[in-house]
Amino acid sequence: MPERFSYELKATDGKARTGVISTPRGEIRTPAFMPVGTAGTVKAMLPESVRATGADILLGNTYHLMLRPTAERIDRLGGLHRFMNWNRPILTDSGGFQVMSLAELRKLTERGVTFRSHIDGSRHEITPERSMEIQRLLGSDIVMAFDECPALPADRKRIEDSMRLSMRWASRSKEAFGDRPGHALFGIQQGGLEQDLREESAKALRDIGFDGYAVGGLAVGEGQEAMFGVLDFAPDMLPADKPRYLMGVGKPDDIVGAVARGIDMMDCVLPSRSGRTGQAWTRHGVVNIKNARHADDPRPLDEHCTCPACTGYSRAYLHHVFRAGEMISGMLLTWHNLHYYQELMQGMRDAIAAGRFAEFERDFHAQRAEGDIAPL
Ligand SMILES: [Zn+2]
Numbered sequence: 001m002p003e004r005f006s007y008e009l010k011a012t013d014g015k016a017r018t019g020v021i022s023t024p025r026g027e028i029r030t031p032a033f034m035p036v037g038t039a040g041t042v043k044a045m046l047p048e049s050v051r052a053t054g055a056d057i058l059l060g061n062t063y064h065l066m067l068r069p070t071a072e073r074i075d076r077l078g079g080l081h082r083f084m085n086w087n088r089p090i091l092t093d094s095g096g097f098q099v100m101s102l103a104e105l106r107k108l109t110e111r112g113v114t115f116r117s118h119i120d121g122s123r124h125e126i127t128p129e130r131s132m133e134i135q136r137l138l139g140s141d142i143v144m145a146f147d148e149c150p151a152l153p154a155d156r157k158r159i160e161d162s163m164r165l166s167m168r169w170a171s172r173s174k175e176a177f178g179d180r181p182g183h184a185l186f187g188i189q190q191g192g193l194e195q196d197l198r199e200e201s202a203k204a205l206r207d208i209g210f211d212g213y214a215v216g217g218l219a220v221g222e223g224q225e226a227m228f229g230v231l232d233f234a235p236d237m238l239p240a241d242k243p244r245y246l247m248g249v250g251k252p253d254d255i256v257g258a259v260a261r262g263i264d265m266m267d268c269v270l271p272s273r274s275g276r277t278g279q280a281w282t283r284h285g286v287v288n289i290k291n292a293r294h295a296d297d298p299r300p301l302d303e304h305c306t307c308p309a310c311t312g313y314s315r316a317y318l319h320h321v322f323r324a325g326e327m328i329s330g331m332l333l334t335w336h337n338l339h340y341y342q343e344l345m346q347g348m349r350d351a352i353a354a355g356r357f358a359e360f361e362r363d364f365h366a367q368r369a370e371g372d373i374a375p376l
Helices: 047-052 062-067 071-076 080-084 096-102 128-138 156-177 195-208 224-231 252-260 270-276 308-312 315-323 327-353 357-370
Strands: 006-013 016-023 026-030 032-035 058-060 090-092 104-108 113-116 123-126 142-144 184-189 212-215 244-246 265-268 279-282 285-288
Touching: 006 327, 016 252, 016 327, 026 032, 026 327, 032 058, 032 327, 062 071, 062 096, 062 123, 062 128, 071 128, 080 090, 090 128, 096 113, 123 128, 128 142, 128 156, 156 184, 156 195, 184 195, 224 252, 252 327, 252 357, 270 279, 270 327, 279 327, 308 327, 315 327, 327 357
Parallel strands: 032 265, 058 090, 090 142, 142 184, 184 212, 212 244, 244 265
Antiparallel strands: 006 016, 016 026, 104 113, 113 123, 279 285
């Protein structure tokens, strides 16, 4: 295993890229999808099951973990990897986005943000320095700079002020992160949908210098067309020799479109969350397993899928356990969804390496256009 964090770009096809991130805890094949382990678990999955779907890296949430069980407790217990029994790479977010979306009584100043916990109302502060400390205590392999992410739509002045604050915080994050061989710090580009603000942000980040760069501030209500509009130029502003991470995305077609525009890493709660609400993502789009049409259907969700839900169980069984509120319902559908997402990523990596990504995209959209198999 290497002692340092590094990124090797292996092949490009159009703007799509495939490569490998090396860390002391293992390699991350890109384009990579990171399942979200919010509170130290990918809900309904054992860590070895998450690995079996093909995941090389998980995402952990600073906001949730700092509140419960606290970063200090996780540190005393040997760090997040040992605590949750996942010995491969972990990326942690900075806490900024979730403070904005979940916490109560937020107060934003130049110094940072103070807020009350959504769990027990207790008072907390996150600054760039504190965010770096929490992520160090957790033992995160890829640390995110602390930023502020305004919801869209927002007026230009709000986006501009917020972006400049995030760039000052990015500089303080870098300073506080220090020199930690084997661990990476990623900067986060902001600037909403405005091309000139995105460039100003990218330049500020390049001047500070990071191990990787995220496109932040998207997937916050702007819609796919506006998001792709930004992705048509934003990744190109970030260094080509470093990984590029699109935060909080997305649906399978968002992911394919982002990879086509030069994104290397993504994360989203969607495959695990929708697994618990009876939604399965397949090559043919979304299957709502709760629908009555599945009650007598002996066929698998997807006859080509090799996951445990598809090889061992019928649609009728999956329908039954969902309707009966059995825990295995969320377990099987989450496994299937994560398996589908990872298979999608592997398909894209292979296609880019073989120079046939455009063909992959065509097939992907054609299969979805077909829709689910006809009812019996
Ligand atoms: Zn499956």
